[in-house]
Amino acid sequence: EAGKNHVELLLGDGWYKGRYGMRVKYENYGDRLAALAEIHVWYADGTKEVFGTDESWKSRKSRIVESGIYSGEVYDASLDVSETFGTELIDLGYDRLSPRLSPAIMIHERLKPVEVIHTPAGETVLDLGQNMVGWLAFHCKAPAGTRLHFQFGEILQDGNFYNENLRTAKAEFTYISDGMEREVRQHFTFYGFRFVKVEGWEGEPDPEDFRGLVIHSDMEELGEITTSDPLVNRLVLNAKWGMKGNFVDVPTDCPQRDERYGWTGDAQIFSGTASYFMDTCAFYTKYGRDLYAEQMKLGGSVPDVVPVANFPGDASTAWADAATVIPWNVYLHYGDKNILRRQYDSMKAWVDYMKQEDDGDGAKRLWQTGTHYADWLALDGNYPGGVYGATDPDMIASAYYYYSANIVAKTAKILGKDGDAKSYETLAQEIYDAFVKEYFTPSGKLAVDTTTAYVVALYMGLTPEFAYEKVCRGLLNRLKKNFYHLDTGFVGTPYLCRMLSENGMNDLAYHLLQEKGYPGWLYEVLMGATTIWERWNSVEPNGKISGTEMNSLNHYSYGSIVEWMFRNMAGINPCEEHPGFKKFRIAPMPNYQIRKSDVRLRAASGLIESAWEIDGKTLKFRFKVPFDTQAEIVLPDAQAEVIRQQAEGAADTVRQEGKNVVFLAGAG
Numbered sequence: 001e002a003g004k005n006h007v008e009l010l011l012g013d014g015w016y017k018g019r020y021g022m023r024v025k026y027e028n029y030g031d032r033l034a035a036l037a038e039i040h041v042w043y044a045d046g047t048k049e050v051f052g053t054d055e056s057w058k059s060r061k062s063r064i065v066e067s068g069i070y071s072g073e074v075y076d077a078s079l080d081v082s083e084t085f086g087t088e089l090i091d092l093g094y095d096r097l098s099p100r101l102s103p104a105i106m107i108h109e110r111l112k113p114v115e116v117i118h119t120p121a122g123e124t125v126l127d128l129g130q131n132m133v134g135w136l137a138f139h140c141k142a143p144a145g146t147r148l149h150f151q152f153g154e155i156l157q158d159g160n161f162y163n164e165n166l167r168t169a170k171a172e173f174t175y176i177s178d179g180m181e182r183e184v185r186q187h188f189t190f191y192g193f194r195f196v197k198v199e200g201w202e203g204e205p206d207p208e209d210f211r212g213l214v215i216h217s218d219m220e221e222l223g224e225i226t227t228s229d230p231l232v233n234r235l236v237l238n239a240k241w242g243m244k245g246n247f248v249d250v251p252t253d254c255p256q257r258d259e260r261y262g263w264t265g266d267a268q269i270f271s272g273t274a275s276y277f278m279d280t281c282a283f284y285t286k287y288g289r290d291l292y293a294e295q296m297k298l299g300g301s302v303p304d305v306v307p308v309a310n311f312p313g314d315a316s317t318a319w320a321d322a323a324t325v326i327p328w329n330v331y332l333h334y335g336d337k338n339i340l341r342r343q344y345d346s347m348k349a350w351v352d353y354m355k356q357e358d359d360g361d362g363a364k365r366l367w368q369t370g371t372h373y374a375d376w377l378a379l380d381g382n383y384p385g386g387v388y389g390a391t392d393p394d395m396i397a398s399a400y401y402y403y404s405a406n407i408v409a410k411t412a413k414i415l416g417k418d419g420d421a422k423s424y425e426t427l428a429q430e431i432y433d434a435f436v437k438e439y440f441t442p443s444g445k446l447a448v449d450t451t452t453a454y455v456v457a458l459y460m461g462l463t464p465e466f467a468y469e470k471v472c473r474g475l476l477n478r479l480k481k482n483f484y485h486l487d488t489g490f491v492g493t494p495y496l497c498r499m500l501s502e503n504g505m506n507d508l509a510y511h512l513l514q515e516k517g518y519p520g521w522l523y524e525v526l527m528g529a530t531t532i533w534e535r536w537n538s539v540e541p542n543g544k545i546s547g548t549e550m551n552s553l554n555h556y557s558y559g560s561i562v563e564w565m566f567r568n569m570a571g572i573n574p575c576e577e578h579p580g581f582k583k584f585r586i587a588p589m590p591n592y593q594i595r596k597s598d599v600r601l602r603a604a605s606g607l608i609e610s611a612w613e614i615d616g617k618t619l620k621f622r623f624k625v626p627f628d629t630q631a632e633i634v635l636p637d638a639q640a641e642v643i644r645q646q647a648e649g650a651a652d653t654v655r656q657e658g659k660n661v662v663f664l665a666g667a668g
Helices: 229-248 264-277 281-298 320-332 338-360 393-414 419-441 451-461 467-483 493-503 506-513 520-528 557-571 638-644
Strands: 040-042 046-052 066-068 074-075 105-111 115-118 123-138 147-153 155-157 161-162 174-177 182-184 193-201 210-217 221-229 584-585 596-603 606-615 618-624 629-635 654-658 660-667
Touching: 046 419, 105 123, 105 638, 123 147, 147 161, 155 193, 155 264, 174 467, 193 210, 210 229, 221 229, 221 557, 229 264, 229 520, 229 557, 264 320, 264 493, 264 629, 281 338, 320 338, 320 393, 338 419, 393 419, 393 451, 393 520, 451 467, 451 493, 493 506, 493 557, 506 557, 557 596, 584 606, 618 629, 638 660
Parallel strands: 074 174, 584 629
Antiparallel strands: 040 046, 066 074, 105 210, 115 123, 123 182, 123 193, 123 210, 147 174, 147 193, 155 161, 221 596, 596 606, 606 618, 629 660, 654 660
């Protein structure tokens, strides 16, 4: 614009130099605020000028007096910030500077409070109606000098405001008014909250003056699920809200307490669900680069949290396998080999690290060393309230060793690295043979008798033919012994319903999905949850929070049940040979416990729909296949004759396969 132009940059401590991490520490990455920027100006005459940050720039104090990811923010609008100061040129090492890969963090929704609550303790509390992540915006008309104070929490206790499960995260906002009418929000912090305690507000707060600003990385929404069960529909929404709240530049475990780490295990087990819900390609590409940067410092091992900040752990099975599983899921969903090319060295380095550990332990082709979280938070542990499940961690570690070696072998083949493909195929076969010898009796009995052990052996392709029936029976017996309730943790839960449906126990998958008591997915829905909890009993039936040490009400991991809904209930599955849904399989598995299911997926190849309805004794299906794609459709308990009459244009491809009918459907 002609005339005087004025540019200001607002700087905050953030993750860079503020307090971040569970080991209380400041200045994780640096000790000073700095700005590096260029403004490129093109003039009408075709000339160009660059205004870069140098000593000619001035600085001044900020009205943001204090800010922190955990603590919140203090904003003093009455502060005189007119005085300017000089700046100095510093060299922070530009050799490490690279273009931004991550999608921008944006405001996606603006929620109006559903209620202003006056609690028994005399507090004024706003209820946003949804456990959300972001900021509170409000219209301020307070007189000069008024101090407004806000605290953020996920749940009420005895009708009163509560935030003790945030541990040492204060999660506050203080605003000091200068008497001017203005719109206010936070800048260098974010909150995970549903309830806001308001202090200092003159008169009764009007919901119209407040909005919850929902922030997350910019990702296009792809998948929708609607069923005849409103509780299941709410569960799907809870999982999606859990994803929104924890996909803020890094896939965090939780968005509210003094943690908010990029836990690799949580990211790994949810990556399939996430890729059905939203377009995660750019998001996970950036996370993959972060992961490999940390890996290079650890000789190929993968840390428990990425980026690393005051947390020393690494090389835990299922957590570290984020290095292989996430890029593989992204490739399957979107069909772009670039994620595999970018991450290949990282994927390989992780498998090589496991092999190195194995070689140092006698080259058994099992992974039986190290410390692992394994089936974290499973309910079958040795003592009540414990965090470690009963499944042998070495068995899980060896299973993932095989699973990841297999992924790297397939990736090498896709990328034309034939030598690598052969060597990793050989490694995977050796692990398979050693696993079967170690964990199966000659008659086919699995040596580890837990729900998760059976699920992992089935899901990861580690069940030999001679043991298949006993493994399925073992899984069924474990569920029977547990009165048809789940007792799985982070490793077993994501695959439990999938393995039930795919191994002749589809009715039990639906039963577990619809379990309304503890432990069960619908228990928390009935308890008023609007996101997924960290623990199956995060809140007790009496409404009391079950503990404060490690209890988040917004942890997306167990939301991975939604992948079963897409893959098994609706039957929409990507295909390894033709990723990105160019050719794919639709094999819905209806069950009378849900009368109707309607699932839409805006896949990389176009809109896919899979819907079914049980209407009396009739089972009706409806499918939509994108233009220029081909779907193999598998109908359960059907007869080829009947389908031939109804399958317009596809009658020639209809074939009977046992109790199922398979036919090809294509558009275009």
